[in-house]
Amino acid sequence: MSADIGCPTNELPSPLPASKATADHPPAIVDIRNLSLVYQAADKPVYALSDIDLKIDSGDFVSLIGPSGCGKTTLLRVIADLEKPTSGDITVNGMLPEAARQKRAYGYVFQAAALFPWRTVERNVTLPLEIMGVPAEERHRLAVEHLALVGLSGFERKFPWQLSGGMQQRVSIARALAFEPRLLLMDEPFGALDEITRDHLNLQLTRLWATTGKTCVFVTHSISEAVFLSTRIVVMSPRPGRILDVIDCDLPRERTLDIRETPEFQHIAARVRHGLKEGHSYDD
């Protein structure tokens, strides 16, 4: 839990974990209780995740931030049913993660674009639709629509090697959105790109989120990226992997890059940085 030491203002939102479901509140899209993931390595157990409690509501943009080894990617993969926890409960859309995955409840964006080099841009976007058995006309329409959403209209017939890194990552975002899931899971999608491209993509992503109303869970290790994009920021720390703090970020929903200069932004970023220090992220 974060302490208030060193914070410049005295008006702070509550640091406690997020809302519970109440009668007039829709149930959380992702509900994690007491989750742990332990595995055996060499001679001693490794606690990749330890007693995680987190609720993510519809329309939230939640960032998971922390140093390497704090379990943020592991947590995302557990939500995606790419890894299984060793104890605790988790529901996604009210179901077990496995059922949610089989119902294709979420789109996943990896650290690299992971496009298939032998498919054109359009056919890369329609890959999940083909697997789901969507008819060809519908697939084409959805692909064109979502490529327009990420600003890549006209690139349908190109091959991945003809696109820059940033453009490839935008294709992978379009692919994740193509079958219109409610939930978007993103694992450091812009980490491999230069800062200027990242800024552009951050702007595009937040606009996309604002217009489509999707719920996003976003893993990053950039403090400014987390504060810029999110409604809530989950600070994690390693050994064992746990949640240190959840910081609500009440910046306006429509954001531009200039917001990074405002004092509110700096304040929240300072809180995040402080939380990371608390978690010994900057120690050896």
Add this chain to the structure above:
Amino acid sequence: MNPLVFLPLVAVVLPFGAGVAAWQHPAALVAVGAALASLLAARLRPLPPLAEALVLLAGVAVAAAASLLLLDRASGIAAPGLWVFLVGLAALFWHALTLLAQGEGAGRVALVAGLFGLALVYLWEAVVRGFGVPSVLLPAPSAILAAMPPRADVLWDDFRQTVLHAVVRGYLIGCLSGFAVAIVADRIPFLARGLLPLGNLVSAIPIVGIAPIMVMWFGFGWESKAAVVVVMTFFPMLVNTLAGLQASEKIQLDLMRSYGAGYVRTLVKLRLPNALPFLFNGLKINSTLALIGAIVAEFFGTPIVGMGFRISTEVARMNLDIVWATIVVAGITGSTLYGALALAERAVTGWHPSVRRRR
């Protein structure tokens, strides 16, 4: 479990041989009994996979041995029960293999592969005996093994002529000269750029075709076969050595330069060790090529001794058991050579990622 494993039960009602039913012959009783016993033992109590597999294998082994005795009496279609039983036995065996294959470790893999090989040999023996395949067509493994000791002297002479004379000498000359020319070509990049395309061309064409030419030049003796081996092994060694010499990273070369190390010292201390994986790759490929080259070259003409000679002439005389015996010797030779090289490679280049155990 695959439903096929229950075939042994069905097989009991069918004839196991000309007019012989399962319960009328002691060997048949033993066979069926062993199979059923192991099946029951494995299913009755929950066992760890390894134990279950071993129980099944024990039953299968006994049943298979007993069936072999029956196969002499059976003749093809007159013994449907026996064949159905063997199919069921095979399913049981496969199930045991599946259980074993789930384990980890090189030992497990060797076990599964070894058992599979034994099963193939057994199948061969069973089919040959059971269907009365004439030995001029396909002799049974037992017949081949029996044919080897009496002809051991012939086999040894052939081995000496082909392997010890032609293969070993040709291999050494070919690999050493390929290595030496590669070192020279490394010093003279122009030469390397000219030789590499030539090497790729030569590796594409059927080199064994030069055998008659070598016979013309060097006579019928082992020298011509060694010459064929030299030509076949020269270019793969050259190409692999050159690739290996280029495998050192620029950052490592810069380090040696910063120490003021000259060409020879850099070669010996850095570039050759880095090239070892490639060198071994070439040596292994060449061991296979050398043996093939020597044997096939002998198809084109040789004094009355040599493995290739033995195969081509005895095949014409339909003495297939000595032919198979020669092939067994050739197979053992090839595998031993390759295996020895692989062991040496593991010992010398254990640090290389391709040789290290994963994780």
Add this chain to the structure above:
Amino acid sequence: MTTSLSQRVLPVAVMAVAVIAVWYGGAVWLNAPQAMEAMARAGKNWSTADLVMQTFAMKRPVLPTPDQVVVEIYHSLTDYPIGHIRNLLYHTGVTSASALVGFVMGVVLGVVLAIGIVHVRTLEASLLPWIIASQTIPILAIAPMIVVILGNLGFTGLLPKAVISMYLCFFPITVGMVKGLRSVDGMAQDLMRTYNASARQVFWMLRLPSAVPYLFTSLKVAIAISLVGAIVGELPTGGQAGLGSRLLSGSYYGQTVQIWSALVMSAVLSVVLIAVVGLAEKLVGRHTGAHP
């Protein structure tokens, strides 16, 4: 490290010239004894230049000169109609027919085995070590036996040679395909999991396309090997047709020029076949967005 066109072509050209020069020199050296004998019998005085010309024009030279080989090939192709037994093209056709049939069979076998090995763990543990071990055994040594056994069963002509070719080429294809099918990016596999793709969908949409580059590399190796298999398959029966049998009969009758022309023809055939596979690779690559 990019080398300019002249840097790449010049050494090859120099090497080609050097090879031809050495070839002519070797012809002089190796044919000289026979030439001197022939001229001594003719009784005339001869100079070195006469000797050299004689070595280039012998009927049964120890080493024929390049021009002799080329002339022989040219005559063999043009003097007789295509289907005639003395036309080298006829023999080339016979050999390449068996090589291609064996190649196709080997590709089918290799791909099927590779798919089995990748999907069935028991097959991988039991079969793959034997497939690797089988390559250390000189398979070509079995060629005569295969020809004889199949002959006894009534299969003569193309089939035994194709079987030998098939056996020789299925190994590089199996090994290459297994490597290719397994070369799939971990991220791409995770992606398919998030789509809840079935094993069949993962195979057709991900594994198979990833394996195509590896497949083509093995195809080039395999087609060269299957040609060798077809040629060797012609040796045991002392067959009448095919490049291998031309090699064999040339060696029996001491017709060196015939041997060399058959050898050169098989080299040319090999290069052409590999180039065809390379062309197919380029065409497939263009269709599947390969980086040029």
